[in-house]
Amino acid sequence: MLKIVVDAMGGDNAPVEIIKGALQALDVRKNFAVIFTGDGEIIKTELAKYKYDKTRVEVVHCTEVVTNDDVPTSAVRSKRDSSLVVGMRLLKENEEVGGFVSAGSTGAVLTAGVMLIGRIKGVLRPALCPGIPNVRGSRTLLCDCGANAECKPQYLAQFGVMASAYAKAAFGVKNPRVGLLTNGTEEHKGDPLHQEAHQLLKQLNCIDFAGNVEGRDIMYGDVDVAVSDGFSGNIALKSVEGCGKTVAAVLNREFRSSLGSKIAYLFARKPLKKLKGMLDYARLGGSVFLGLKKVVVKSHGSSKAKSICPSVVQAVDAYNNRLVETIADMLAQTDFAGVQDNA
Amino acid sequence: MLKIVVDAMGGDNAPVEIIKGALQALDVRKNFAVIFTGDGEIIKTELAKYKYDKTRVEVVHCTEVVTNDDVPTSAVRSKRDSSLVVGMRLLKENEEVGGFVSAGSTGAVLTAGVMLIGRIKGVLRPALCPGIPNVRGSRTLLCDCGANAECKPQYLAQFGVMASAYAKAAFGVKNPRVGLLTNGTEEHKGDPLHQEAHQLLKQLNCIDFAGNVEGRDIMYGDVDVAVSDGFSGNIALKSVEGCGKTVAAVLNREFRSSLGSKIAYLFARKPLKKLKGMLDYARLGGSVFLGLKKVVVKSHGSSKAKSICPSVVQAVDAYNNRLVETIADMLAQTDFAGVQDNA
Numbered sequence: 284m285l286k287i288v289v290d291a292m293g294g295d296n297a298p299v300e301i302i303k304g305a306l307q308a309l310d311v312r313k314n315f316a317v318i319f320t321g322d323g324e325i326i327k328t329e330l331a332k333y334k335y336d337k338t339r340v341e342v343v344h345c346t347e348v349v350t351n352d353d354v355p356t357s358a359v360r361s362k363r364d365s366s367l368v369v370g371m372r373l374l375k376e377n378e379e380v381g382g383f384v385s386a387g388s389t390g391a392v393l394t395a396g397v398m399l400i401g402r403i404k405g406v407l408r409p410a411l412c413p414g415i416p417n418v419r420g421s422r423t424l425l426c427d428c429g430a431n432a433e434c435k436p437q438y439l440a441q442f443g444v445m446a447s448a449y450a451k452a453a454f455g456v457k458n459p460r461v462g463l464l465t466n467g468t469e470e471h472k473g474d475p476l477h478q479e480a481h482q483l484l485k486q487l488n489c490i491d492f493a494g495n496v497e498g499r500d501i502m503y504g505d506v507d508v509a510v511s512d513g514f515s516g517n518i519a520l521k522s523v524e525g526c527g528k529t530v531a532a533v534l535n536r537e538f539r540s541s542l543g544s545k546i547a548y549l550f551a552r553k554p555l556k557k558l559k560g561m562l563d564y565a566r567l568g569g570s571v572f573l574g575l576k577k578v579v580v581k582s583h584g585s586s587k588a589k590s591i592c593p594s595v596v597q598a599v600d601a602y603n604n605r606l607v608e609t610i611a612d613m614l615a616q617t618d619f620a621g622v623q624d625n626a
Numbered sequence: 627m628l629k630i631v632v633d634a635m636g637g638d639n640a641p642v643e644i645i646k647g648a649l650q651a652l653d654v655r656k657n658f659a660v661i662f663t664g665d666g667e668i669i670k671t672e673l674a675k676y677k678y679d680k681t682r683v684e685v686v687h688c689t690e691v692v693t694n695d696d697v698p699t700s701a702v703r704s705k706r707d708s709s710l711v712v713g714m715r716l717l718k719e720n721e722e723v724g725g726f727v728s729a730g731s732t733g734a735v736l737t738a739g740v741m742l743i744g745r746i747k748g749v750l751r752p753a754l755c756p757g758i759p760n761v762r763g764s765r766t767l768l769c770d771c772g773a774n775a776e777c778k779p780q781y782l783a784q785f786g787v788m789a790s791a792y793a794k795a796a797f798g799v800k801n802p803r804v805g806l807l808t809n810g811t812e813e814h815k816g817d818p819l820h821q822e823a824h825q826l827l828k829q830l831n832c833i834d835f836a837g838n839v840e841g842r843d844i845m846y847g848d849v850d851v852a853v854s855d856g857f858s859g860n861i862a863l864k865s866v867e868g869c870g871k872t873v874a875a876v877l878n879r880e881f882r883s884s885l886g887s888k889i890a891y892l893f894a895r896k897p898l899k900k901l902k903g904m905l906d907y908a909r910l911g912g913s914v915f916l917g918l919k920k921v922v923v924k925s926h927g928s929s930k931a932k933s934i935c936p937s938v939v940q941a942v943d944a945y946n947n948r949l950v951e952t953i954a955d956m957l958a959q960t961d962f963a964g965v966q967d968n969a
Contacts, residue, residue, distance in 0.1 A: 418872045432809055433817045466775055466860035474776050474857055498864030502872040514817055515858040517809035521841030522862040526869035529761045529845040533904055537897035544897050551894035554880035554887050561876055 284316050286341075286380045287598045288373050291321035292348045292366040293387025295585045298322075301386060302329045304591025309339055311592065312599045318380070320345055320370040345369040351584070355390035359398055367391055371399040374577050382578035382598030384569070386586040392579065393430050393572065400575045403607065405614045408438045409574030410513070411581060412446050414567045415523060417502045422567055424450055424508045425464075425501060428516035430572070436479035439463070439510050440487060444617060445573040445610050446508040447490045452609040453571075453601050462496030462506035464519065470495065476512065484510065489617050498522070527562040534559075568593035571601060573610065578602050627659050629684075629723045630941045631716050634664035635691045635709040636730020638928045641665075644729060645672045647934025652682055654935065655942045661716060661723070663688055664709040688712040694927070698733035702741055710734055714742040717920050725921035725941030727912070729929040735922065736773050736915065743918045746950065748957045751781045752917030753856070754924060755789050757910045758866060760845045765910055767793055767851045768807075768844060771859035773915070779822035782806070782853055783830060787960055788916040788953050789851040790833045795952040796914075796944050805839030805849035807862065813838065819855065827853065832960050841865070870905035877902075911936035914944060916953065921945050 289305045291298040298321060305317050316339040319326050323344030330340065347365035349358045362368060367387055374383040385392050393409070402409055411430045414422030426446035431438060443461045450459035463481055465473035470481060472495055484492045493506055498519055501509050511519065534555065538548040548555070560566065568590065569582035578601045582594040632648045634641040641664060648660050659682040662669050666687030673683065690708035692701045705711060710730055717726040728735050736752070745752060754773045757765030769789035774781060786804045793802035806824055808816035813824060815838055827835045836849055841862055844852050854862065877898060881891040891898070903909065911933065912925035921944045925937040 418875050429809060432815075464861060466772055466857050472775075477857075497868075498861040498866070499868030499871065501865055501868055503868040503875075511861075514809050514820075515861045518807060518841040518854075518858045519861050519865040522844055522865040523841070523869045525840075525842030525844055525846040526866045526873075528842065530869075530873050530901065530905070532761050532846075533901050534897070537900045538894075540897070544894075547890075547893040547897065550890040551881075551887075551898075552890075554877070554883070554890065555894075557880045558873065558876050562873070 284379070285314060285599065285602060286316045286318050286377070287595055288318045288320060288370040288380055288383045289595060290366045290370050290383070290385035290387055291319040291326050293385040294582065296587055297386065298325055298329055300587040301591050302326065303333070304586070304588035305595050306333050306335050307588060307592040308595035308599070309335060311596050314603070315599050316340065317595070318343055318373060320366040320373070322346070343369060343373065349387055349391045351388045353388065353391060355388065355394035358391050359395045367395055368399070371395045374579070375399050381602030382580065384580045384582060384591070384594050384598050386582040386584055386591065389429065389581055389584070392581050396572050396575050396579045400577050400579065402574055403576055403611050403614065406445070406574040407441055409572055410442050410445065411570040412449060412573045413520060413570035414564070415501055415520065416561050416564050416567065419505070422454070423501050423506060425516055425520055426508065426510060426573065427513040428511065428520045428570065429513050431513035433514070434476060434512040436476055436483055439477070439480035439512065440483035441614070443484050443490050443492070443508065443510045444487065444613050446510065448610040448613045449571060449573055449606060450507045452604040452606045453597070456507050458491050459507035460493045460505065461490045461508040461510060462493045462500060462504070464498070464501070464509045464511040464516065465495045466497070468495045468497060480510070487617060489613050530562060531559060565590035566593055568597040571597065571606070576607060578606060627722070628657060628942065628945060629659045629661050629720070630938055631661045631663060631713040631723055631726045632938060633709045633713050633726070633728035633730055634662040634669050636728040637925065639930055640729065641668055641672055643930040644934050645669065646676070647929070647931035648938050649676050649678050650931060650935040651938035651942070652678060654939050657946070658942050659683065660938070661686055663713040663716070665689070686712060686716065692730055692734045694731045696731065696734060698731065698737035701734050702738045710738055711742070714738045717922070718742050724945030725923065727923045727925060727934070727937045727941050729925040729927055729934065732772065732924055732927070735924050739915050739918050739922045743920050743922065745917055746919055746954050746957065749788070749917040750784055752915055753785045753788065754913040755792060755916045756863060756913035757907070758844055758863065759904050759907050759910065762848070765797070766844050766849060768859055768863055769851065769853060769916065770856040771854065771863045771913065772856050774856035776857070777819060777855040779819060779826055782820070782823035782855065783826035784957070786827050786833050786835070786851065786853045787830065787956050789853065791952040791956045792914060792916055792949060793850045795947040795949045796940070799850050801834050802850035803836045803848065804833045804851040804853060805836045805843060805847070807841070807844070807852045807854035807858065808838045809840070811838045811840060823853070830960060832956050873905060874902060908933035909936055911940040914940065914949070919950060921949060
């Protein structure tokens, strides 16, 4: 049976919410088991609170935890008995293990992924790729959104290929439309990095390149993938997140401002819940770390059960839908000779 | 009397909405007059539809229009009888004229501003600075958001000073908190450009530097100014815009989806209007082009009357509150010797 490792100690709400969410995922997908890494005693105490199929849960005890204060590279090297490193090793060494989920330090998860799991052949830089809810009711994949603050044009071209493979494999999008996130739609827009990336993306036969897109197209446009450098992609992701939080805060405030508005809320609850649900992208799970030899999902540091659950489901689905193989195939098909020359 | 020039021919909805909005502004502020530049006959036909104080409106006829298809520098040079160039010349040459408003091509407005009006002494690069509504019910100034796709650290440091001066002069913020927009709050975050800019901003005594901020802090944080390079600032601005449009679209859809939800809307109308009003930042007016010797406001290309009106009011207020002098004073106080060395 497929196994997914879950870092029980990573994130602001570990281990309580992590364990709760992973157990919820067992009900959503039936064909897999969970391995928790972390302090065995704490995990078992927590597990004792729930009813679940014991044949589908394992615990691997370890004594250390990587925190946000750790320097990623040295933590991955020195904290060899941490829930993160032990989990990644299980992913690497165990054929049955198909994915790894952590809400721990982003830097440490990325570093451990690259150092311990390694990149798919030909991948220049792995990239973080979350899904952002869009007006069409589906998701726009934003790649990269934080793994690579500094990029070369060739990296951006590959992000387009990898995220396109992800859209196909994980979400069944037949012919994903790929846009390049810049400061204007005209071809000449952007800095030299994005101008060169535009030219490279245009040459790739394996993707459907829609040209430059703007920030507003992430949620309001019609692309399935928005390619960006990790710096501005991160800013875009968090700008949208802040807007969503602001909308939720304003709605809460306004609908509690008077007795009349409280009554109004009772009537308007259903459409408002739809809006809040749409904006709440915790439900879409975490960011997949594209380009590694196995499936790694980075869940938000503040993840609660309701976002750990879809992150685990995401890992199961990505494995079952052959995400890694799809990326490898698309990269192999692509003539990256010229692209890689300057990398 | 103070005069504000309005480019009657610039923007998707010119001249109808431009003229309508500028006339509305005459009711909001009493101490100024409007000069419309553009096709005199068209403008007069349009004006004939309204009742307004004729002593407060002038028309300066000109025969050309700069469009989005024009190359900015050559258009500014060759279309000398365009509503844009004639307007800028009035601003430059006429003591009584305190500001210029256009919804025309951003590139052309910026180019004309720099070429015809010129920079305040010491300004390295003028920058576009819109206000984005925030959760506190005020606005966060985002500077630069598109004038400079490529920046040096020194430019970013100056954007912090100029936007801080703007917050003080135009909005009465006593001690504006200035954040640097990056991909994480820790000091070392970002690419070398932003790391260096961070160090420069930290050294400036004339601003209250709050350190790095993230995309979510634009709307949900507690800074008055977010400093950014024009590339990622533009992406942030438009990402927020797209999120707002998506929220409005989802609300429209959901509250029209059934008879029940249509009735619910009647009850929930007031709080929902508050939300829509908050997100609709047309009401905040356009982007001020900071760093020029006179006040230039760039209104959104798709501006209708409801955003032209506040853009004109913005120009009046910026002039009356001595925006240009405040920027010049703050820059003069600042020891930019080291800062400018490498520029």
